[in-house]
């Protein structure tokens with residue numbers, strides 16, 4: 001039995017996790033879920049592929065329930081402790097001491113106590129992992145805690161390097177590598193040809209290449225394509241990769257002119273409109289969204305020309321935080337008319353942005 005611990009957007013992370021499990025054939029059977037984690041049974045392959053999740057933090061192997069389960073934890077010379085659902089320093093020390101007493105029979109043991117955190121973040125863990133084991137308590141309302149051990153983490157250092165290690169960076173325009181990874185999983189397509197038709201400096205295309213997919217990208221702006229090429233050359237060298245991407249200057253409304261083949265999946269954050277100076281009123285938001293739809297309609301017509309039947313699209317539309325509170329998310333019936341079925345919709349929001357991402361997962365019925 002495992003638990004997965006979700007990141008800062010748990011609803012999106014959960015959707016990604018289910019898509020990821022189908023994508024890699026992991027046979028996940030959910031048992032219980034809370035807002036922040038999911039308890040499940042699955043194939044052990046989940047440990048091998050966990051690294052490829054964007055929105056999750058830790059994979060925890062569950063050994064039992066309640067404080068008594070401490071006796072089932074495997075001896076380790078060095079360990080630390082993570083509590084989720086309780087911020088109680090005394091409880092943290094008490095459980096740590098209990099584990100230490102239990103381990104005494106096995107040999108010497110050292111309990112690392114980080115300052116001011118009750119749960120070890122992956123950044124700290126990776127410094128000593130896996131020699132330093134991270135024992136985890138997931139507390140539940142009115143029930144005993146689940147007890148386990150972290151067996152995998154997603155690597156925040158790698159994700160950061162993919163962002164700020166690149167020769168060309170555009171912090172406002174580009175998408176976070178974690179989200180690019182999440183969007184690739186949402187396609188549920190394991191192998192094949194992937195296209196980002198609004199590739200900018202190439203964050204999503206980087207992810208295609210890292211995952212060994214047939215990677216294609218285009219942008220209407222030649223400057224962006226040059227930047228993406230530089231970033232991809234850096235990526236190949238830094239990660240010792242043999243494969244690369246095909247990059248073209250192309251208008252996303254005319255994809256058939258630039259690409260002869262058909263794609264299994266399109267993953268993209270497209271043009272989202274002019275930057276907003278303030279949160280709009282509801283009427284203004286409706287007007288912005290309608291204006292942009294005049295652009296998105298021919299974009300999706302063009303997608304239909306280059307997608308395989310049942311091909312997937314993961315597309316970021318803008319949603320708007322309103323001046324009067326709430327968020328405006330437009331319904332787009334025309335997607336159905338063009339042959340695209342909406343399989344799921346998830347929002348994502350970054351503090352520094354006014355726009356909310358309205359991520360659509362679509363299937364092209366052809």
Ligand SMILES: C[S@@+](CC[C@H](N)C(=O)[O-])C[C@H]1O[C@@H](n2cnc3c(N)ncnc32)[C@H](O)[C@@H]1O
Pocket residue numbers: 173174175197198199200201202203204218219220221224250251252253269270271272
């Ligand atoms: C939000 S940015 C994408 C950023 C990208 N995800 C990244 O991480 O670098 C949108 C990109 O769409 C491009 N673009 C705008 N209109 C286009 C069109 N009609 N066809 C192709 N690209 C277009 C812009 O040049 C810009 O690079």
